[in-house]
Amino acid sequence: MSFADAPLHRSYLYAPGSEPRVMRKALDAGADAVILDLEDAVASSRKADARAAVATLLNELGDHGSSPSRRADAGPQTETPLPRRPAVHVRVNRDGHGYALADLDAAIHSGVDAIRLPKTESAVAVREVADIISRLERERQLPAGRIRIYPTVESALGAVSIADVLTATPRVVRAAIGTADLLADLGAHGEDDLATLHVRSHLVLASRVAGVGPPIDSVHTDLDDLTGLRVAAQRARSLGFFGKSAIHPRQLEAINAVFTPSEAEFTRAERVVAALDDADQRGSGALEVDGEFVDAAVVARARALLALRR
Numbered sequence: 001m002s003f004a005d006a007p008l009h010r011s012y013l014y015a016p017g018s019e020p021r022v023m024r025k026a027l028d029a030g031a032d033a034v035i036l037d038l039e040d041a042v043a044s045s046r047k048a049d050a051r052a053a054v055a056t057l058l059n060e061l062g063d064h065g066s067s068p069s070r071r072a073d074a075g076p077q078t079e080t081p082l083p084r085r086p087a088v089h090v091r092v093n094r095d096g097h098g099y100a101l102a103d104l105d106a107a108i109h110s111g112v113d114a115i116r117l118p119k120t121e122s123a124v125a126v127r128e129v130a131d132i133i134s135r136l137e138r139e140r141q142l143p144a145g146r147i148r149i150y151p152t153v154e155s156a157l158g159a160v161s162i163a164d165v166l167t168a169t170p171r172v173v174r175a176a177i178g179t180a181d182l183l184a185d186l187g188a189h190g191e192d193d194l195a196t197l198h199v200r201s202h203l204v205l206a207s208r209v210a211g212v213g214p215p216i217d218s219v220h221t222d223l224d225d226l227t228g229l230r231v232a233a234q235r236a237r238s239l240g241f242f243g244k245s246a247i248h249p250r251q252l253e254a255i256n257a258v259f260t261p262s263e264a265e266f267t268r269a270e271r272v273v274a275a276l277d278d279a280d281q282r283g284s285g286a287l288e289v290d291g292e293f294v295d296a297a298v299v300a301r302a303r304a305l306l307a308l309r310r
Helices: 020-027 044-064 101-107 123-139 156-166 179-186 197-210 226-239 249-259 263-282 296-309
Strands: 011-016 033-037 087-091 114-117 148-153 244-246
Touching: 011 020, 011 249, 020 033, 020 044, 033 044, 044 087, 044 101, 087 101, 101 123, 114 123, 123 148, 123 156, 148 156, 156 179, 156 197, 197 226, 226 244, 226 249, 244 249, 263 296
Parallel strands: 011 033, 011 244, 033 087, 087 114, 114 148
Antiparallel strands: none
């Protein structure tokens, strides 16, 4: 398990776990990844129902290998396999200093690709989740180590602990930022781009040093402000982020457009991978592209970009 094995996603669409129909529609909405949410989008009184619905859908996805059609609620006979389904993540609840075991039990099934951990503040808690995932993989005869972990920074403690969190387990491949809770924790006021700039830059640097993928930007909560959404996505990408979370399908087009690499980026990625192949054939440990030294993280990013194009 490493960043080199983890795909880059441009968009992550949240869908409430308590709404089976909404979750199914989200799978066909055009996001690169869908986050089935057991946390903020689900009322306390409906947590058990949401866990059951998420587990059912994940098992179905594992059986079929693709997303159910938009008419899946009409019965099994209308389910039509699609050529590609988005990656499927599950966001679980915090439970004291750790994470809810009942949520993880509902989430670890054949159709899940990753677990999104909200309000991450401790490497110990992340390792505990990794251990639980490993146990459930064994018990359910799932491929070992396939399910990834995406921690989310939403507090000052999370920001200063992120270096340890990112190296807590090989399952951690990318981090995300949640600005609403972060701003509240910091007591910050004013524009998000200024109030969270230091944390965002720190997250980019910590991710690079840890050798994981670039961090993921937070949601844009104003559904009618597509211009502001695009500006926020462009700003995040300029800082070193890749990908952005969404709360409605109408936001996906703008997000996907901003985070779709240019042909020049794809061309450079091809050159990096070709240079690596050449160095391997020559038995050389040094790797140079256009006069610049290229390390393993740059190669991993190049491979991920090319996988995104495919």
